[in-house]
Amino acid sequence: MENLKYKEEQLISEKKLRYKTIIAFIIFFVMIIAAIVGWNKLRKQPTTANAPKTIRSVLDYNGDFFSNFISNNHLAKTYPVSAAVKSVRVNGDVGMGNDFDPATWKLQVIRNAGDTLFLTMDDIKALPKTDIVFDFKCIEGWSQVTHWAGVRFSDFAKAYHLNAQTQLKYVGMQTPDKQYYVGIDMPSMMHPQTLLCYEMNGQPLPMDQGYPLRLIIPVKYGIKSIKRIGEIFFSNERPPDYWYERGYDYFSGL
Numbered sequence: 151m152e153n154l155k156y157k158e159e160q161l162i163s164e165k166k167l168r169y170k171t172i173i174a175f176i177i178f179f180v181m182i183i184a185a186i187v188g189w190n191k192l193r194k195q196p197t198t199a200n201a202p203k204t205i206r207s208v209l210d211y212n213g214d215f216f217s218n219f220i221s222n223n224h225l226a227k228t229y230p231v232s233a234a235v236k237s238v239r240v241n242g243d244v245g246m247g248n249d250f251d252p253a254t255w256k257l258q259v260i261r262n263a264g265d266t267l268f269l270t271m272d273d274i275k276a277l278p279k280t281d282i283v284f285d286f287k288c289i290e291g292w293s294q295v296t297h298w299a300g301v302r303f304s305d306f307a308k309a310y311h312l313n314a315q316t317q318l319k320y321v322g323m324q325t326p327d328k329q330y331y332v333g334i335d336m337p338s339m340m341h342p343q344t345l346l347c348y349e350m351n352g353q354p355l356p357m358d359q360g361y362p363l364r365l366i367i368p369v370k371y372g373i374k375s376i377k378r379i380g381e382i383f384f385s386n387e388r389p390p391d392y393w394y395e396r397g398y399d400y401f402s403g404l
């Protein structure tokens with residue numbers, strides 16, 4: 151009698167076990183199928199800025215979220231001038247074609263539709279000069295300590311009374327031929343280390359380093375330091391950005 155009861159219990163638990171195993175396998179297969187269906191849906195989605203829509207919106211959300219912590223008070227580390235390298239690497243030549251004529255170059259600052267400032271290098275050099283030595287970091291993995299000088303963008307905005315414009319969320323910039331372009335959030339643009347730069351190692355910028363005027367923005371990766379600026383504009387919408395369109399993070403903050 152005792153023995154029989156024991157056998158019965160054993161049978162029941164074996165039955166239960168088999169039942170649980172089957173359930174576990176069903177759940178397993180349902181999840182595999184869900185993963186395959188989900189992956190295929192993602193893959194077939196239209197892409198935005200070179201990433202499937204859903205992935206792009208998660209990336210953009212993260213970008214917006216973390217950009218809130220990159221405050222204006224955070225300064226990039228600086229170095230003595232003696233630490234700056236003498237032969238500075240040249241990287242990226244988009245928008246740097248030979249058809250450029252420095253003699254006729256003017257910086258165009260679009261204040262409003264139909265209201266553009268045209269500035270010469272003398273206008274820009276007349277503003278207070280600031281220099282910086284910092285570790286310039288490229289997204290490709292290299293960095294180098296380099297020395298730059300120019301006018302702080304915040305000083306430039308003040309001198310040209312761009313108060314209303316700097317209330318907007320973004321600044322857009324592009325090369326004279328419009329081939330390279332960046333969009334930068336206003337807090338980073340107004341950061342005290344962000345320069346409209348015209349000198350490297352105490353000399354005018356070399357041609358391939360953005361002569362006559364480039365951006366130097368130490369709180370961002372090198373992709374945002376646009377060389378040979380032709381035009382500056384202001385907007386509440388994100389301006390087009392060359393590397394964002396090729397899948398990189400819009401803010402590219404450090």
Ligand SMILES: Nc1nc2c(c(=O)[nH]1)N[C@H]1C(S)=C(S)[C@@H](COP(=O)(O)O)O[C@H]1N2
Binds near residue numbers: 240288325372374
């Ligand atoms: N007009 C223009 N600006 C540009 C680029 C470019 O291809 N064209 N490349 C960017 C990248 S990826 C980097 S790392 C830096 C490199 O600056 P450098 O050539 O002075 O070292 O410039 C940035 N600005």
Ligand SMILES: [Mo]
Binds near residue numbers: 287288289
């Ligand atoms: Mo770069």
